[in-house]
Every structure is written in structure tokens, then in C-alpha cells.
Amino acid sequence: MRKIAKSNDRSKASRKAPGRPSRGNAEQAVRTLLRWAGDDPEREGLLGTPGRVVRAYEEWFAGYFEDPRDYLKRTFEEVAGYDEIVLLRDIRFESHCEHHIAPIIGRVHIAYMPRNRVVGISKLARLVDVYAKRLQVQEKMTAEIAACIDSVLKPYGVAVVVEGAHECMTTRGIHKSDVSMVTSRMLGVFRDNPETRQEFLSAINLRSAAMGIGT
Numbered sequence: 001m002r003k004i005a006k007s008n009d010r011s012k013a014s015r016k017a018p019g020r021p022s023r024g025n026a027e028q029a030v031r032t033l034l035r036w037a038g039d040d041p042e043r044e045g046l047l048g049t050p051g052r053v054v055r056a057y058e059e060w061f062a063g064y065f066e067d068p069r070d071y072l073k074r075t076f077e078e079v080a081g082y083d084e085i086v087l088l089r090d091i092r093f094e095s096h097c098e099h100h101i102a103p104i105i106g107r108v109h110i111a112y113m114p115r116n117r118v119v120g121i122s123k124l125a126r127l128v129d130v131y132a133k134r135l136q137v138q139e140k141m142t143a144e145i146a147a148c149i150d151s152v153l154k155p156y157g158v159a160v161v162v163e164g165a166h167e168c169m170t171t172r173g174i175h176k177s178d179v180s181m182v183t184s185r186m187l188g189v190f191r192d193n194p195e196t197r198q199e200f201l202s203a204i205n206l207r208s209a210a211m212g213i214g215t
């Protein structure tokens, strides 16, 4: 009971970060953008829009109020000498680019070589969400996920590959719809040992081929 109250207090405190505008101010900013787009925020169909947009922002950007390291704190040390790659592939993510606030949708593949601790696989997916639910640059998100796993679990190595489709490219600008961007970060044995890196890359490429995405 006390624990729940405490964590609520903490999230409330962080959501009142210094300099954060009020909900009313945020809704007003949406009305300004609606006028900028050429519409009338006072017309009936748009009356509820500022409130909905601000609530959507609370979901899309919830990652600012969470510490990704929290998800990796609970680990299992009984791994019976397991010293092979742990791989989680095709973790779907939804993020927004920090240049246009346009969606980036894609998949993350994570592998690590445990030293003596492993983490529940759902926790890796939660970790991806925390970083995805912030304004992002895909290269930065890739590096942040790898660095977080590396610093908390201290494995022999970490590999992260992110494939993302950027709506700022597909719906505006150069309008290239079938392009996805691939970024990767290899640390430890995945960087230093070509065989380990290849094992990881083959595992995720095989999956892509099986899904008809191509290699």
C-alpha cells in the first residue's frame, strides 16, 4: 500500500517538471496550430480536439516520466551456466521524430550475452517503450537502448538493431513510402567478435526472409 502511494507521488512529482506548461496552455497551443493549418478551432468538430491531442501526447511521450533502468533491476542469476546469446527480435515500437513530431514505426531486435544475470524478456520490451515514447532520432534511440542494457546488466556484449519507417519521409518531403531505416549498435563481444555478430545478424535476417520482407 505504502509502496503504491510512493510510486504515485514520484510520478506526479516528475510530471510537474519545472517549466512544464499547464494543460490549458498546451491545449491553447493546439488551437494555434489548428488556425495555422487553416481551420477554425471553434467549429463543432474541432472543439474537443485540443483536449484529445494533449491526452494523446501524454501517451506518446510517457517515456519522459519513467526511468528505463528500473525495468532491468529485477534480474535472475540462476542461469545454469547459460553463456549463449539471448535474443529478442521484432519488438514493435512507435516513436516520434524530434524534427517533425511525425511517427516512426518499426521493430527493434535486441541481443545480449549474459555474464551471470538475465532479465525477463518482457522487461526488454518495456525498456524499448520508455525510449520510444520520447521525441527521438533513431540513431540515438538505438544507442540509448544498448547503453542502458550494457550499464545495468553488464553483459559480455549487447547488440541492438532498429528498423524504422519515418512518416516525415513517407507523408511529406521526398514521399518515399517503402523506405525503412536500419541502425545498429554493437558493444562488447558483438563488436569485437565477428562470429558472434554474424550469429546475431543471421538470426534476425532469417526472420526477415521468412516474413517476406527480404534480406
Ligand SMILES: [Zn+2]
Pocket (backbone or CB within 6 Å): 097, 098, 099, 100, 101, 102, 166, 168, 169
Ligand atoms: Zn522527421
